[in-house]
Amino acid sequence: MKRSDKPKQKTAGSKRTLRFYVWWYFMLFAVLVLLLLWVFQYFLLASYYRSARLRSVEKVSGELTEAYGSDSFENEIRRMAFDNSMCIIITDSSGKLQTGANNLGYFSKLMLDSFNNTGYYMHQLKGELTESGKDYISKIVKNDSISSEEIIYVSSFKTERSENPYYIYIESSLEPIDSTVSTIREQLIYITVILFELAFIITLFISKRLSSPIVGITETAKKFGSGDFSVEFDQKGYREVSELSEVLDNAKTEIGKVNKLRADLIANISHDLRTPLTMVKAYAEMIRDLSGDNPEKRNEHIQIIIDEADRLSNLVSNILELSKLESGNLELSRTSFSLHDKIKDVLTRYTLLIEEQGYDIAFEPDEDRIVTADADKLDQVLYNFINNAINYSGENKRIRIRQINKEYCTRVEVADNGKGISKELLPKVFDRYYRGDKVQREVVGTGLGLSICKEILKKHNFAFGVQSEEGKGSTFWFEIPINGGEQKAEPAGSKDPNAAAK
Numbered sequence: 316m317k318r319s320d321k322p323k324q325k326t327a328g329s330k331r332t333l334r335f336y337v338w339w340y341f342m343l344f345a346v347l348v349l350l351l352l353w354v355f356q357y358f359l360l361a362s363y364y365r366s367a368r369l370r371s372v373e374k375v376s377g378e379l380t381e382a383y384g385s386d387s388f389e390n391e392i393r394r395m396a397f398d399n400s401m402c403i404i405i406t407d408s409s410g411k412l413q414t415g416a417n418n419l420g421y422f423s424k425l426m427l428d429s430f431n432n433t434g435y436y437m438h439q440l441k442g443e444l445t446e447s448g449k450d451y452i453s454k455i456v457k458n459d460s461i462s463s464e465e466i467i468y469v470s471s472f473k474t475e476r477s478e479n480p481y482y483i484y485i486e487s488s489l490e491p492i493d494s495t496v497s498t499i500r501e502q503l504i505y506i507t508v509i510l511f512e513l514a515f516i517i518t519l520f521i522s523k524r525l526s527s528p529i530v531g532i533t534e535t536a537k538k539f540g541s542g543d544f545s546v547e548f549d550q551k552g553y554r555e556v557s558e559l560s561e562v563l564d565n566a567k568t569e570i571g572k573v574n575k576l577r578a579d580l581i582a583n584i585s586h587d588l589r590t591p592l593t594m595v596k597a598y599a600e601m602i603r604d605l606s607g608d609n610p611e612k613r614n615e616h617i618q619i620i621i622d623e624a625d626r627l628s629n630l631v632s633n634i635l636e637l638s639k640l641e642s643g644n645l646e647l648s649r650t651s652f653s654l655h656d657k658i659k660d661v662l663t664r665y666t667l668l669i670e671e672q673g674y675d676i677a678f679e680p681d682e683d684r685i686v687t688a689d690a691d692k693l694d695q696v697l698y699n700f701i702n703n704a705i706n707y708s709g710e711n712k713r714i715r716i717r718q719i720n721k722e723y724c725t726r727v728e729v730a731d732n733g734k735g736i737s738k739e740l741l742p743k744v745f746d747r748y749y750r751g752d753k754v755q756r757e758v759v760g761t762g763l764g765l766s767i768c769k770e771i772l773k774k775h776n777f778a779f780g781v782q783s784e785e786g787k788g789s790t791f792w793f794e795i796p797i798n799g800g801e802q803k804a805e806p807a808g809s810k811d812p813n814a815a816a817k
């Protein structure tokens with residue numbers, strides 16, 4: 316298909332509004348209802364009434380021929396004639412009147428026939444019935460004396476008492492229908508006018524009510540789309556709109572977070588990269604211009620360059636690690652191992668620190684347990700917790716790694732008696748790039764360590780958290796479920812920092 320052949324897509328602006336559609340469909344519905352009313356009440360009413368009358372004539376004939384000869388027959392025939400506005404005559408095969416009842420008054424066709432013509436008309440009807448070979452005949456005839464239409468019905472029946480058949484003639488007026496129809500038709504015109512006007516007004520109102528919350532949301536969304544993050548999707552009205560508002564509000568919050576994160580990320584990364592790079596450049600220049608000939612100074616400056624390069628590579632590998640963890644591409648390779656062995660193994664790395672810098676780092680074990688986890692990743696968590704404890708323990712160099720066996724899990728705590736973390740900052744420590752305000756530059760950190768721990772522990776489904784009090788120290792913990800069973804992971808510290816884990 317050529318490009319120009321493509322059907323043109325309607326833009327939102329050229330489409331009709333919800334209000335119009337609601338109004339349109341409602342009016343269509345009203346027209347349909349009216350149409351049905353007119354078809355049934357106006358056009359089909361007369362024929363429906365006729366067939367209903369005919370059915371009742373047949374029913375009366377059936378009931379009377381059954382009851383013929385019984386003691387209560389005279390009462391029965393009178394009651395039937397009265398209830399149904401009929402003239403009913405029963406004759407024998409020779410046309411002799413047996414019995415009858417008339418509720419149609421003096422102008423009944425059958426009545427006049429039996430008085431004036433000695434039953435000539437009925438005789439004719441009998442002939443027609445015999446000729447037709449049917450059980451009964453019924454027809455609509457005009458009664459000239461009162462100029463109205465009536466049903467004339469005749470059928471034959473036999474009784475046990477006589478060989479020859481009897482004939483039952485029924486005359487039923489169709490007169491009431493005309494007055495009813497004209498009343499109904501008149502009413503129908505009123506109903507049509509009223510319904511149409513009502514439908515018009517009600518639909519205008521309903522369509523406005525339905526569309527206004529959506530119009531409101533669209534307006535807010537337009538502002539949001541143009542970059543205003545302060546908008547509130549708080550449309551009330553009906554459930555769908557409230558839900559849509561809620562979803563959009565959540566989307567707004569999430570987009571806001573991502574936006575902020577992106578800005579923070581760029582700011583943090585560029586800051587963190589620039590500082591060591593500035594140092595590297597400064598010290599390299601210093602070696603070139605000043606300390607190049609002084610081996611002692613030169614080595615000192617080269618060491619600084621090496622340290623800063625380490626810091627840089629640390630930062631880059633942390634960023635990579637975190638993005639790998641967060642993308643969900645990283646698979647854990649779980650193995651079972653002794654927790655005692657693991658912790659002791661990790662602590663061997665700190666022997667030098669303990670001996671040379673006077674740190675008091677010790678393991679307070681419980682009974683050894685075999686735990687299931689990704690050993691390398693668990694190392695990383697332990698190193699991060701212990702390194703932080705060392706970095707932030709200040710003058711007090713006492714650090715304890717505790718194992719606490721519980722019924723369903725094994726808890727591991729890394730506790731220090733350092734400066735602690737304030738209540739306000741506690742919920743943020745596991746966030747990416749969060750670093751305490753007064754973190755000194757000598758403390759080699761990227762602000763990513765704890766968020767890496769968080770991702771690792773979340774991936775393991777281990778509960779974890781932190782308890783801390785300013786000036787008294789911090790305890791970072793995680794819990795390894797027994798039998799590889801999983802327990803819900805949540806940064807407990809970020810919710811209720813000082814609450815003991817269950």
Ligand code: ADP
Nearest residue numbers: 703704707744750751760761762763764765789
């Ligand atoms: P980094 O240590 O590289 O700054 P982390 O993600 O490991 O980044 O830690 C985030 C922040 O949490 C730290 O900057 C520090 O302010 C605070 N923190 C972490 N561990 C401790 C601790 N044991 N005592 C006090 N503050 C801590």
